[in-house]
Structures are given as C-alpha cells and as structure tokens.
Amino acid sequence: xxxxxxxxxxxxxxxxxxxxxxxxxxxxxxxxxxxxxxxxxxxxxxxxxxxxxxxxxxxxxxxxxxxxxxxxxxxxxxxxxxxxxxxxxxxxxxxxxxxxxxxxxxxxxxxxxxxxxxxxxxxxxxxxxxxxxxxxxxxxxxxxxxxxxxxxxxxxxxxxxxxxxxxxxxxxxxxxxxxxxxxxxxxxxxxxxxxxxxxxxxxxxxxxxxxxxxxxxxxxxxxxxxxxxxxxxxxxxxxxxxxxxxxxxxxxxxxxxxxxxxxxxxxxxxxxxxxxxxxxxxxxxxxxxxxxxxxxxxxxxxxxxxxxxxxxxxxxxxxxxxxxxxxxxxxxxxxxxxxxxxxxxxxxxxxxxxxxxxxxxxxxxxxxxxxxxxxxxxxxxxxxxxxxx
Amino acid sequence: xxxxxxxxxxxxxxxxxxxxxxxxxxxxxxxxxxxxxxxxxxxxxxxxxxxxxxxxxxxxxxxxxxxxxxxxxxxxxxxxxxxxxxxxxxxxxxxxxxxxxxxxxxxxxxxxxxxxxxxxxxxxxxxxxxxxxxxxxxxxxxxxxxxxxxxxxxxxxxxxxxxxxxxxxxxxxxxxxxxxxxxxxxxxxxxxxxxxxxxxxxxxxxxxxxxxxxxxxxxxxxxxxxxxxxxxxxxxxxxxxxxxxxxxxxxxxxxxxxxxxxxxxxxxxxxxxxxxxxxxxxxxxxxxxxxxxxxxxxxxxxxxxxxxxxxxxxxxxxxxxxxxxxxxxxxxxxxxxxxxxxxxxxxxxxxxxxxxxxxxxxxxxxxxxxxxxxxxxxxxxxxxxxxxxxxxxxxxxxxxxxxxxxxxxxxxxxxxxxxxxxxxxxxxxxxxxxxxxxxxxxxxxxxxxxxxxxxxxxxxxxxxxxxxxxxxxxxxxxxxxxxxxx
Numbered sequence: 001x002x003x004x005x006x007x008x009x010x011x012x013x014x015x016x017x018x019x020x021x022x023x024x025x026x027x028x029x030x031x032x033x034x035x036x037x038x039x040x041x042x043x044x045x046x047x048x049x050x051x052x053x054x055x056x057x058x059x060x061x062x063x064x065x066x067x068x069x070x071x072x073x074x075x076x077x078x079x080x081x082x083x084x085x086x087x088x089x090x091x092x093x094x095x096x097x098x099x100x101x102x103x104x105x106x107x108x109x110x111x112x113x114x115x116x117x118x119x120x121x122x123x124x125x126x127x128x129x130x131x132x133x134x135x136x137x138x139x140x141x142x143x144x145x146x147x148x149x150x151x152x153x154x155x156x157x158x159x160x161x162x163x164x165x166x167x168x169x170x171x172x173x174x175x176x177x178x179x180x181x182x183x184x185x186x187x188x189x190x191x192x193x194x195x196x197x198x199x200x201x202x203x204x205x206x207x208x209x210x211x212x213x214x215x216x217x218x219x220x221x222x223x224x225x226x227x228x229x230x231x232x233x234x235x236x237x238x239x240x241x242x243x244x245x246x247x248x249x250x251x252x253x254x255x256x257x258x259x260x261x262x263x264x265x266x267x268x269x270x271x272x273x274x275x276x277x278x279x280x281x282x283x284x285x286x287x288x289x290x291x292x293x294x295x296x297x298x299x300x301x302x303x304x305x306x307x308x309x310x311x312x313x314x315x316x317x318x319x320x321x322x323x324x325x326x327x328x329x330x331x332x333x334x335x336x337x338x339x340x341x342x343x344x345x346x347x348x349x350x351x352x353x354x355x356x357x358x359x360x361x362x363x364x365x366x367x368x369x370x371x372x373x374x375x376x377x378x379x380x381x382x383x384x385x386x387x388x389x
Numbered sequence: 390x391x392x393x394x395x396x397x398x399x400x401x402x403x404x405x406x407x408x409x410x411x412x413x414x415x416x417x418x419x420x421x422x423x424x425x426x427x428x429x430x431x432x433x434x435x436x437x438x439x440x441x442x443x444x445x446x447x448x449x450x451x452x453x454x455x456x457x458x459x460x461x462x463x464x465x466x467x468x469x470x471x472x473x474x475x476x477x478x479x480x481x482x483x484x485x486x487x488x489x490x491x492x493x494x495x496x497x498x499x500x501x502x503x504x505x506x507x508x509x510x511x512x513x514x515x516x517x518x519x520x521x522x523x524x525x526x527x528x529x530x531x532x533x534x535x536x537x538x539x540x541x542x543x544x545x546x547x548x549x550x551x552x553x554x555x556x557x558x559x560x561x562x563x564x565x566x567x568x569x570x571x572x573x574x575x576x577x578x579x580x581x582x583x584x585x586x587x588x589x590x591x592x593x594x595x596x597x598x599x600x601x602x603x604x605x606x607x608x609x610x611x612x613x614x615x616x617x618x619x620x621x622x623x624x625x626x627x628x629x630x631x632x633x634x635x636x637x638x639x640x641x642x643x644x645x646x647x648x649x650x651x652x653x654x655x656x657x658x659x660x661x662x663x664x665x666x667x668x669x670x671x672x673x674x675x676x677x678x679x680x681x682x683x684x685x686x687x688x689x690x691x692x693x694x695x696x697x698x699x700x701x702x703x704x705x706x707x708x709x710x711x712x713x714x715x716x717x718x719x720x721x722x723x724x725x726x727x728x729x730x731x732x733x734x735x736x737x738x739x740x741x742x743x744x745x746x747x748x749x750x751x752x753x754x755x756x757x758x759x760x761x762x763x764x765x766x767x768x769x770x771x772x773x774x775x776x777x778x779x780x781x782x783x784x785x786x787x788x789x790x791x792x793x794x795x796x797x798x799x800x801x802x803x804x805x806x807x808x809x810x811x812x813x814x815x816x817x818x819x820x821x822x823x824x825x826x827x828x829x830x831x832x833x834x835x836x837x838x839x840x841x842x843x844x845x846x847x848x849x850x851x852x853x854x855x856x857x858x859x860x861x862x863x864x865x866x867x868x869x870x871x872x873x874x875x
Contacts, residue, residue, distance in 0.1 A: 057734060058631075059631060059735065059736040060734040060735050061630065103580075113552060114574075117552050124827075130826070132823050132826075133824050134820075134828060136799070136800070136801055138734055138801050140540060140761070140765065140801070140805065141732055141800075142537065142587050142801075143801050143802050143803050143808055143816065143820075144808065144846065145587070146584065147827065148583075149551070150831065152580055152583070153578075153579070153580055191493070194495070194604070195604070197604070197606075197673050198673060222679055225673055225675070260573035260575055260576075262494045262573050263495055264493035287572075287574055288575060338573070339494075339571055339572045339573050341573065341575075341577050361577050362569055362570075363567050363569045363579075364578065365565075365567075366581055366834065367579045370579055370581075370830075370831065372834070373831070373834045373853075374830055387578075
C-alpha cells in the first residue's frame with residue numbers, strides 16, 4: 001500500500017484527480033481501529049502535511065485551521081489569546097480533521113455542543129479531485145447547504161477534509177468540579193442539576209461494573225453555582241477533574257460502544273451496568289454514555305489503573321460470559337427502548353466481523369444516495385461506514 | 390390533460406374540497422411570501438392535514454414531474470416560498486399540533502405549521518422555552534424555520550434553528566416519508582438533519598420536528614446604551630466580546646432606525662442618540678450580576694452617554710419593541726424600502742458602517758441600519774420612493790453594493806433571511822462553481838428530478854445524471870468486488 005502526504009489542498013486535489021485508486025484517509029491514527037476496516041485500500045492519504053493555523057482572528061472568535069493539525073497544538077495556540085475551541089478531544093494527539101470526521105466530543109458538549117455546533121466552514125477535496133468549500137468564517141451564515149454538517153461524522157467516506165473554520169469561545173475564568181460518589185440514582189442527580197438554574201458545563205458519570213458510580217459536574221465561572229449544586233446533590237468540590245474525565249471506559253483492544261438515550265430514559269442505560277457487567281461512562285447531561293465491555297472472567301480494571309485486559313475473545317464477555325453478539329444486541333435493545341441508538345465504535349478483529357456495528361440506521365437509503373453522489377466509484381473507504389457504505 | 394391538471398384531479402380524490410384551492414382569486418393570496426417584490430400565482434394550492442397526505446401529494450408530484458414549493462406562514466424575506474406557476478404550493482398551515490412537550494427530555498415534538506412562539510408558550514409552564522427567536526416569531530412557523538435555519542436576536546449565545554433540531558420527519562422529493570434522529574443526540578450515519586435544516590425547501594418537506602427546549606433563565610438583564618454614533622457603539626460591542634462575555638444578544642440601531650422606531654412605537658430611546666445598543670445578559674442571577682458589572686463600564690468607556698437597565702418586564706418589552714418593530718417602522722419615514730441581510734466579521738463593523746454611510750452619501754439614498762451587532766449580521770434598510778422613476782433600481786444598486794462590501798470583508802450574503810429567489814444570483818460572489826456543484830450533489834441525492842422548490846438557492850441547476858439505483862451495467866470497482874451496489 002502506498003502512503004502519500006499532500007502538503008496543500010491543491011496538491012491533494014491534483015493527487016486525487018490523477019490517481020484513481022481506493023483511498024483511506026489517515027490523521028494521527030488515534031481511531032484507526034474504529035468501525036469496520038474498508039474492504040480494500042490501495043492508497044493512504046495522510047494529512048500530516050496539512051498542518052497549521054491559516055487564520056485566527058481573536059476579535060471575531062474564529063479560527064481557520066488545516067485538517068492535519070493536532071487538536072492539542074490548536075488549543076495551545078488559541079490559549080495564548082485566552083481562547084479555545086470548546087470541543088473536548090478524547091485523544092489530545094488526534095487531528096482536527098480526524099475529530100471532525102469521527103465526530104468525537106467530550107464532557108463539555110452539554111454547554112458548548114459538538115462539532116456540528118462549532119464548525120462554521122469547511123474545505124474538502126471530493127473523491128474526483130474537485131475542491132469545494134461550504135460555509136465561511138463568520139458564525140452567522142445561511143448561504144447554501146451546510147456541507148460541514150454532512151462531513152461531520154462521515155468517517156472519510158465522502159471526501160478529504162483539508163481545512164476547517166470554527167467558532168471559538170473565551171477560556172473560562174475558573175473551573176470547579178463537583179464530585180459525587182455513591183449516589184444511588186445518578187440519573188436523578190443529573191436531572192436535578194439540569195432542571196436547576198445552575199447552568200453546568202458538563203454532567204458526567206463513571207459507573208464501573210461492580211464499583212461505585214460517581215457523578216462529576218463541571219461549573220465554569222463564579223464558584224457560587226458549584227456550591228449551590230453541592231447543596232442539591234452532595235459531594236465535594238475540587239479544582240481538578242476526576243482521573244476518568246473525558247476518557248473512554250475501555251482499554252486498547254477492547255470493545256467500546258456509544259449508547260444514546262432520551263434524557264428521561266437514562267435509567268434504562270444505567271441498569272445495563274450490573275446486568276451485563278459493562279463499564280459505563282459519559283455525558284449523563286446530554287444522554288450519551290460510552291460502554292466498555294470486559295472479557296469474561298477478567299478482573300475489572302479500576303478507574304485510571306491503566307490495566308490492559310487481554311484481547312477479547314469473541315466467545316464471551318461480561319460476568320455471565322454471554323456472547324459478544326448477544327450482549328451488543330441486548331445493549332442495543334435497551335438503547336432503542338430508551339429512545340436512542342447503540343453504535344459499536346471499536347471491536348477487535350474476530351469480534352467485529354460478527355457484530356452488527358451500527359444496528360438499524362434510519363434514513364440509510366438517503367445516506368446511500370448521498371454516498372453515491374459524492375463517491376460514485378466507491379473509492380473512499382469502501383465498506384467502512386453504515387450499511388456497508 | 391397537462392400534468393398539473395392531472396395532479397389536481399388526483400389530489401381532489403385524495404383531499405377534501407377545502408384542502409384543494411384552484412380558484413384564481415384564492416390562489417392570488419399565495420402569490421408572494423414576506424418579500425412582496427416577487428409575485429407568481431401558484432398553479433395549485435393544497436393544504437395537507439398530516440404527513441401521510443403530504444407524502445401522497447409529493448408522490449404524485451414526483452410521478453407527474455410537477456414542481457412543488459412548501460410554504461409555512463409565508464413570512465420569509467428571500468422569496469423562498471415564491472410559488473411556481475406550473476406547480477403546486479403545499480401549505481403546512483393545517484399541520485399545527487404540538488404533539489408533545491416532553492420537559493423531562495428537554496424536547497418538544499411539533500408539526501411544521503406550529504407557530505414558533507407557541508412552542509415557547511407550551512414549554513414555559515414547565516420552565517423551558519424554544520430558543521431561536523426570529524423577529525417574526527409570533528407568526529412564523531417551525532417548518533419554515535427549519536427550511537430557513539432561522540436565527541433571531543438571541544442566536545449570538547444560543548445558536549440557530551440547526552442547533553436546536555434533534556429529530557425530523559420529512560417527505561423527500563420522491564415522496565418517501567423518512568424519520569431522522571429523535572429525542573436522543575447523535576443518530577448514526579451521516580448528519581442528514583444538519584444537511585436538511587437550512588436547505589430552503591429544496592430537499593423536501595418537514596412533517597414533524599423534534600426541537601430542543603432550553604431552561605428559562607433565572608435572570609435577564611436588558612441594557613440600553615445611547616451613543617453619539619454607530620462607530621462608538623461598534624467599538625463598545627467589540628470591547629464587550631473581547632472581555633470574554635457572551636451576552637444573549639447585542640443589537641444596534643443607528644439614528645435613522647431610531648427615528649423610525651420612535652415614530653412608530655414611541656420606545657423612548659435616549660434623546661439625541663446617533664446609535665443605541667441593546668445588550669441582553671441572561672443566566673444564573675449571580676452570573677448575570679457579575680457580567681453586568683463587567684459590561685457596564687465597558688459600554689461607558691466607549692462613549693455611552695446614557696446606560697439604562699430595564700427594571701421590569703414592561704421596560705424590557707419596550708426596549709425590544711423598538712428593535713423588533715424597526716423594519717416595519719421604517720415605513721413611517723419612507724414609502725418603500727429594501728431589507729438587506731448580510732454578515733461581516735464583527736471586527737469589520739466600524740469600517741463597513743463607514744463605507745455604508747459613504748455609499749449612502751454618494752448615491753443620495755438613505756440607509757437605516759439595524760443589526761445583530763454581536764454576530765456581525767447587518768440589516769441595512771435602503772429607503773426609496775417607488776413613485777420616483779428609477780428610484781427602486783437605484784436603491785437596488787446600493788443594496789447590492791452593501792452585499793459586495795460584506796463579501797469584500799470575508800462575510801456572507803445572508804445571515805438569516807436565506808438565499809431563496811432573491812439572492813440565488815449572488816451565490817457566485819461567495820462560492821465557486823465547484824462549491825455550488827458540490828452542494829448540488831446533495832440536492833441530486835434527495836431530488837434527482839429537481840422538482841423541490843426549483844429555481845431557488847442555486848443560480849444554475851445541476852443536472853443529476855442518471856437516477857441512483859438505475860445504473861446500467863456494473864461499475865468497474867463493483868465488478869472487482871471492491872465496492873457495493875447501493
């Protein structure tokens with residue numbers, strides 16, 4: 001397989017025009033084991049040559065950045081002006097383009113939203129080598145279709161993202177965490193905070209199988225609201241986040257899912273912890289929980305212990321040792337009952353071939369037509385996305 | 390029988406007589422939306438009662454190749470709901486139930502004809518509201534808001550319609566009823582909701598919308614500041630943003646706009662002001678107090694000669710009344726006017742205002758400025774008298790020059806009114822033909838026959854080629870076992 005690293009949008013365009021091979025896009029590789037691998041790859045387009053900030057206008061709170069730029073580097077640059085891209089990155093070394101293409105997010109999405117709420121413009125190279133731009137560099141803009149949203153979470157199946165424009169936020173003057181352990185009903189605590197007037201920035205839960213669940217709430221700005229939240233649900237105030245904050249609850253080589261639910265139905269997801277011995281963690285305040293499956297018969301790694309379980313055998317997971325396929329289906333059934341979805345983000349080879357990674361996808365037929373229009377030859381990461389797209 | 394006549398016959402069989410309008414006088418009442426300079430009498434008007442009827446209507450349109458245009462309340466300002474003479478206008482006004490207010494889910498599920506403000510009214514008893522608040526919120530519909538990705542004064546802090554829609558049921562231009570998303574976030578696959586919101590009726594018709602509800606803020610602080618001129622007010626705006634404060638809204642009006650508003654609604658703005666700023670802070674009471682303590686000195690430092698804080702809801706309403714009635718109020722000082730909608734980077738505000746004033750002087754055309762200063766969304770009102778020969782064309786010229794200014798400064802040709810019929814011709818100012826061609830790939834995926842709101846948004850339609858799924862013979866990659874057939 002050939003690897004190329006174009007140094008500009010134009011170079012990438014020329015390359016894709018002239019080379020008709022089947023392409024996979026690579027950034028920092030932090031999520032290379034997500035989803036199903038493409039059915040074939042002849043050419044890897046690495047974005048490491050597309051780095052740096054194109055334009056940062058602090059007064060307008062906007063930045064235009066090349067897709068291969070590491071998120072951490074972008075944040076460091078912005079912080080010098082007291083600003084941030086208010087998008088948590090589960091992998092700090094991840095690139096901007098990879099974060100957009102995989103639509104990753106973290107705890108602070110409760111207040112700031114996700115990529116779709118922060119991306120104001122995008123430049124892409126189509127599979128046929130045509131360069132296209134949508135949006136711009138002003139926050140308010142309704143001219144034309146919002147292709148940025150279409151490319152967000154498209155996992156490199158529609159084209160190559162080369163530049164992104166984002167709206168920025170000021171860095172908070174202070175951050176206070178309320179950590180609350182041993183709550184019998186984490187969903188209720190989250191609902192209390194949500195329905196209060198305290199405007200939390202994040203409401204997270206960590207619920208390891210067999211261990212105590214912890215709810216942690218982030219407040220930015222004056223500490224008075226964190227104090228008021230403590231009066232509401234108890235716990236302790238700290239300046240530092242818990243060690244698990246913003247991390248996925250699975251180890252490399254494990255099985256990880258993203259479960260979503262309507263806010264009133266989070267109980268249905270939380271109940272999965274004991275039933276299937278899954279490690280749940282995520283944004284209780286918005287209805288997104290990540291689930292890590294533990295191989296059968298293995299000790300559960302404590303939070304932040306860094307213990308790495310052996311590769312998961314497709315034969316069984318969880319306390320009951322149910323088959324991976326069965327457990328995924330049961331988690332999915334619970335998520336559907338809760339008004340949401342269950343997507344397997346990553347599973348090791350051997351397991352992922354047997355698992356339905358996505359489950360039913362409403363609108364799949366339209367999505368296939370979109371793929372057909374953008375990539376009629378099926379050149380970009382064929383077979384790696386929903387419904388075999 | 391021509392296709393439209395055939396469609397009329399079929400729809401008469403499907404709908405009740407009151408739902409099918411063919412009488413020319415009645416059709417005429419639908420000839421324009423909020424932008425009355427464009428008028429076309431629709432070939433046929435239908436008023437479906439539910440999603441199934443909507444899907445059946447569009448299905449027949451697809452079969453017969455009859456173009457359709459969706460219309461909500463008809464308040465759009467870009468001619469997006471301008472009818473098609475040989476097509477059908479599908480009016481969603483009869484689909485107006487609030488299906489559910491699910492406060493515990495922070496969602497409301499509504500039909501497209503529901504009025505924007507009615508969502509807030511339904512949610513308010515639960516302590517929530519619907520954040521996007523276009524100035525027309527008392528009459529505009531949610532379906533129209535979805536089509537236009539409507540904003541409003543408070544989108545500076547809370548975002549636009551697209552940030553508040555989590556689920557959509559829609560009818561594609563091929564007549565399929567598709568449900569996307571729901572109460573939970575992040576549905577799997579491509580973000581088709583994100584692609585659909587703001588597509589101005591060119592990708593189909595919304596039949597049900599799940600919107601996010603926002604907690605009503607504990608405290609709201611509305612501040613009115615008077616300045617000698619727009620330059621000072623612009624600088625004050627920049628200073629507030631630079632201080633790291635994100636107000637719910639920052640609105641600006643210049644002398645001419647103030648004069649009009651005073652004449653119309655007697656809003657009592659500071660006497661002699663060459664510009665006023667309305668700054669609204671909201672959130673937890675303590676946070677609002679802290680923000681006000683930072684904002685007030687900044688407003689004064691940059692030249693505010695009077696800073697007034699609304700003491701109660703009545704005073705707050707009066708301050709907003711002046712702003713929200715500004716467009717209509719201009720009718721008091723000019724027989725005719727064009728409402729422009731452009732966006733500039735906020736830091737370009739003083740320069741662009743200076744250039745607008747220059748344009749106004751050079752052409753002898755009065756321009757009143759009303760805008761969402763916080764996010765650089767300008768609404769210059771170009772005044773003219775249609776009774777004077779050539780005046781309208783002259784005003785158009787000034788209005789277009791203002792758009793050029795926006796583009797020159799890296800902005801947009803529309804911040805919230807949409808492209809519609811009015812600005813399709815300006816799209817090439819902002820986008821290359823490749824950009825527009827790429828956007829239309831999405832159009833082709835939804836509407837290969839090009840029957841959904843044709844002639845809007847794009848200056849030149851893209852030919853979609855063969856319809857998906859009708860490929861002749863196998864693609865080389867497919868033969869090689871690399872790609873799948875969809």
